[in-house]
Amino acid sequence: MPPVQKGNASSLRQLINHVSSHMNALQALSLNVPFQDLMIKHLMLYKLDTETQREWELIMVSCTNTPMTAELVTFLESRCRALELLQTTQSQKSSAIIPRPSQSTGGKVSKPTYTNVATQLQCPACNASHRPFKCDRFIKMQPKQRLNCAK
8 A cells, every 4th residue: 555645645545545446356256254354364374474375375276266364264264373383393302312512622522422311420430429520540541442342
């Protein structure tokens, strides 16, 4: 719709002509849908993201009659449930695996590594109750020995 400038009869006349022509076009279509329904549906569709608009249009392309606002609301409710389910699934996946940056890259992360945290407090090198990284015997081992001991 064209904007109306304050105190400008010409811009007000353009708005009236614009709305009148659209009203006449809607009447010529002889739709069995109330005008209010068309307006509300239009306003709702205008506010949707492009992906949801696209999905709606793909569903409506096979309809022969003009869909009512109630059909749009039903579609949006099912899409909302699907998105909520996806968000719940994604949040569960992200909380199950905790990424930890690799220490071998000098603090720069090129790709995340994943670790499992052991709850055991017994040292595999000396059988004392401390973690291997705090064990003097484990620290003094060669890297291959440490690997075998940790396994």
